[in-house]
Amino acid sequence: MKMILLGAPGAGKGTQADFIKTALQIPVISTGNLLREAIAQGTELGKAAQDYMSRGALVPDELIIGLVKEKLASPDCAKGAILDGFPRTVPQAEALDEIVDLDVALYFNVPDAVIVDRMAGRRTCPTCSATYHIENNPPATEGICDKCGETLGIRRDDAPEVVLQRLQVYHDQTEPVMHHYAAKGKLVTVEGVGAVSEIRQRIAEALKIEA
Numbered sequence: 001m002k003m004i005l006l007g008a009p010g011a012g013k014g015t016q017a018d019f020i021k022t023a024l025q026i027p028v029i030s031t032g033n034l035l036r037e038a039i040a041q042g043t044e045l046g047k048a049a050q051d052y053m054s055r056g057a058l059v060p061d062e063l064i065i066g067l068v069k070e071k072l073a074s075p076d077c078a079k080g081a082i083l084d085g086f087p088r089t090v091p092q093a094e095a096l097d098e099i100v101d102l103d104v105a106l107y108f109n110v111p112d113a114v115i116v117d118r119m120a121g122r123r124t125c126p127t128c129s130a131t132y133h134i135e136n137n138p139p140a141t142e143g144i145c146d147k148c149g150e151t152l153g154i155r156r157d158d159a160p161e162v163v164l165q166r167l168q169v170y171h172d173q174t175e176p177v178m179h180h181y182a183a184k185g186k187l188v189t190v191e192g193v194g195a196v197s198e199i200r201q202r203i204a205e206a207l208k209i210e211a
């Protein structure tokens with residue numbers, strides 16, 4: 001299965017990706033996580049991406065498309081992959097069309113007002129990238145990652161003014177990607193407001209997998 005997760009920043013893509021990965025036994029490729037790792041390691045890609053990400057802008061297509069192509073060519077993607085955060089522009093979607101025959105574009109439909117609230121309470125693990133919310137999806141021990149025991153932090157691009165900029169970029173540049181897949185009959189929409197467990201159930205029903 002080759003699928004992409006589409007939706008506004010904070011729509012819940014990363015939160016649900018883990019469950020889909022386990023159910024389908026295929027890896028998740030998160031371009032946001034790959035870029036944050038590159039920044040943490042100080043690679044050329046990280047240096048090039050840092051300024052765009054801190055402003056809430058998209059990293060140029062040419063940097064991202066090469067990265068995704070390389071990841072999709074790796075042996076662990078032989079049975080498919082879940083792309084989280086790619087494609088985010090129509091040129092990225094067209095580049096992906098050249099590489100794989102996509103099965104599903106899963107779109108998380110969440111209004112902007114809900115997004116702003118979610119981002120304000122998000123906490124992330126700098127080591128394993130697990131995502132929590134202080135009220136809606138808290139870790140078992142406050143401030144500590146359930147998966148690896150690391151101290152949780154706040155993403156720099158979750159600052160309120162950057163979140164508004166990311167939402168604007170999403171409406172301008174990423175919403176047309178939705179229409180790209182709708183026209184191909186590949187778009188599956190899941191209503192993304194509700195408890196994490198409810199969204200999980202909706203996804204399971206939409207994809208016909210175990211919740």
Ligand code: AP5
Pocket residue numbers: 007008009010011012013014015016031032033035052053054056057058059060061064084085086087088092118119121122123131132133134136137157166192193194195196197199
């Ligand atoms: P990226 O890391 O991809 O960020 P994003 O798409 O903006 O997505 P997020 O990770 O913010 O949100 P999410 O949908 O995964 O939500 P989450 O599950 O965490 O990209 C970051 C940057 O990298 C971009 O701005 C860009 O600069 C660059 N970039 C990346 N890919 C690129 C590309 N292809 N091209 C160019 N540039 C690229 O949930 C959010 C919060 O809500 C959490 O706290 C969570 O616990 C909570 N939550 C989740 N579900 C629920 C629920 N049902 N109810 C209540 N709370 C919930």
